[in-house]
Amino acid sequence: MNILLLGSGGREHALAWKLVQSAHCDQLFIAPGNAGTAQCGTNVALSATDFPAVKDFVLKNGIGLVLVGPEEPLVKGITDFFRKDESLKQVVIIGPSQYAAQLEGSKAFAKQFMQRHNIPTAAYREFDASNFNDGVEYLKQHALPVVLKADGLAAGKGVLICQTTEEAVSEFEQMIQQSKFGEASKKVVVEAFxxxxxxxxxxxxxxxxxxxxxxxxxxxxxxxxxxxxxxxxxxxxxxxxxxxxxxxxxxxxxxxxxxxxxxxxxxxxxxxxxxxxxxxxxxxxxxxxxxxxxxxxxxxxxxxxxxxxxxxxxxxxxxxxxxxxxxxxxxRVACTVMAVSGGYPGDYKKGLPINGLDNTLPADSLLFHAGTGIRNGITETAGGRVLCVTSYGNSIKEAVGKSRKALEQISYEGMYYRNDIGYEF
Ligand SMILES: Nc1ncnc2c1ncn2[C@@H]1O[C@H](COP(=O)(O)OP(=O)(O)O)[C@@H](O)[C@H]1O
Ligand SMILES: [Mg+2]
Structure with missing residues (x-):
């Protein structure tokens, strides 16, 4: 069958690498993909959140299976879009409905779910503008540190671990009253550390x-x-x-x-x-x-x-x-070491040529692209996380050592990676 994979990161390159090994996979398309996924299948210049464009592509290319990599299309309801459309009914789409995706899209929704099903998690309360003052009182008597979480998606930045009550109250105020994380922090989950x-x-x-x-x-x-x-x-x-x-x-x-x-x-x-x-x-x-x-x-x-x-x-x-x-x-053990752009997670340059990609990797190492693109036939950096090397080994130390060795063959201006992945084991 023909398969469409949505997304463009290292996750998608690893999924693409795995999908094409299946006897069930005829043609693989990745939208929008990166320079690495282009080696597993065909990249398509499509946004994963432009549902009508995804539909059009699926119908024109006889896609039988759609795998959604990132959360954004799921939280925006791509699965429901497919289920409701008569012409897409036969297409398999892997990913939860918009309602179910709230397990990720809303921290409060997830906490309520865990509570209903007695699943162990930190004690918590949720607050918004309507019970703001109760929230301040709650924080004043809460043990430290205390964790504040923007309810909605905040690109991994919406969780604050506060060491003092003053800091917690001030952040709480900024999140709810001043929309520090936009719509996402109109509601805040306060939880025990x-x-x-x-x-x-x-x-x-x-x-x-x-x-x-x-x-x-x-x-x-x-x-x-x-x-x-x-x-x-x-x-x-x-x-x-x-x-x-x-x-x-x-x-x-x-x-x-x-x-x-x-x-x-x-x-x-x-x-x-x-x-x-x-x-x-x-x-x-x-x-x-x-x-x-x-x-x-x-x-x-x-x-x-x-x-x-x-x-x-x-x-x-x-x-x-x-x-x-x-x-x-x-x-076997598998370890991956990610190479990032100089300056990341702060500001960084993009469009820097990547050298050494043609060097052959040892048999038990795999190169996965994350933020890369191709311009005029040259592979260049296109994001904060650029590429990673996964290696197999008998131990974490051995596998990480192989990945580091493979990364030494690759270079671009400002390249940085951690040498100590798996250090505590
Ligand atoms: N209750 C908690 N106690 C201690 N650390 C926490 C707690 N909640 C979150 N964290 C820390 O903050 C990180 C981010 O929180 P998480 O809920 O995973 O939000 P997100 O990934 O959406 O930013 C966690 O990986 C963890 O390190
Ligand atoms: Mg997390």
Whole structure:
């Protein structure tokens, strides 16, 4: 079948790499894609949020399956758009409905869902202009640090961890009264701070059953030793050493099972990935957040460790037969190291030529493009996160070492990557 993948990051290059390995994949199109996805299929100059244009392309090119990479089209309702359109009824679309995507698009919606289904998460309250003063009182008696979250999508910037009550009250005021994050912060979730280590767990669900994918840990800070500003992600490892069998049993029993049962009980139209952002407090898992799609850069280690046919899995999610599917994992460790533009996550240049891309990589390393483009036949930088190298190994150290070695062959002005991905293991 012909497949259309929406998105343009490292996640999409890893998904594209995996999709074309399937016997079910005839032609693969990626919209809009990047210089790396162009090596897996055909890039199409389409915006993933221009639904009528996506429809037009799907019909003209006999697309049978659409996989939505990023959250924005999902939160804007692309799945509902497909379900409502008579001419698109036969097309399989992987991604939750607009209503279900609120699990990512609204922190308050997600917290209420977790509460209804007794899923462990930090204690919280939600506030907006109508109960602003109650919020200030609540903050004044809240333990420190305290976490403030803009309810809506805020490009990864809407969460503030406040160390003092004054700071919390001031930020709370700016979020609600002065729309610090626009519409997204008209409502604010105030939650207790949890202390522990984070990890990401992924499932593919049909809304009733699910297939568990390899877990991963990502590295968000720009600086080595987890210092400096937050980024989209500087690297990832899988498997996660502390996510042993007994911990993963708790994750399944206390978090994944009740979440998927909740989706079924509440009749969510959810055929797609669920990303559980978890934190291990003592020996127990808590949910920090849900995302309604795969993570980036986690996908760049999860897809290489997935031995099963991805297209078969997506089709099983669509027709509700996931329960019968056996997911095979590659037993090796996979690690990815992300190279970014100089200055990122602050201001950075784009359009810088990338050298060394023709060097052959070792057999157990994979290059995934993130923010790259092609101009006059030359591959150049086109974003903050530029490209990453994922390597397999017997240990995290070995795999990261291979990725760093491969990155030494590649260069562009201002190139930076962390040398210490996986340092704590
Ligand atoms: N209750 C909490 N306790 C401790 N840290 C938190 C808490 N909530 C969020 N964080 C930190 O903030 C980060 C971002 O929060 P998250 O809810 O994942 O929002 P988003 O990814 O949408 O920005 C988390 O990865 C975690 O490091
Ligand atoms: Mg997050």
């Amino acid at each position: 949890l202390s522990g280590i984070e990890l990401s767990v992924f499932v593919l669900t049909d809304g009733k059953s699910y297939a568990l994918l390899p877990e991963a840990k990502d590295y968000k800070r720009i600086g080595e030793g987890d210092t400096g500003l937050n980024t989209g992600g500087m690297g990832a490892v899988s498997p996660v050493p502390f996510a042993d069998q007994s911990f993963m049993k708790k994750v399944v029993e206390q978090i994944i099972d009740p979440t998927v049962k909740g989706l079924e009980k509440e009749n969510f139209d959810y055929k797609g990935f669920v990303f559980f952002g978890l934190i291990k407090v003592g020996n127990d898992p808590y949910v920090i957040e849900y995302n309604c799609r795969m993570g980036d850069p986690e996908t760049e280690v999860v897809m290489p460790r997935l031995a099963s046919d991805l297209v078969e899995m997506l089709l099983a999610a669509d027709n509700g037969t996931l329960a019968q599917l056996k997911v095979e994992q590659d037993p």
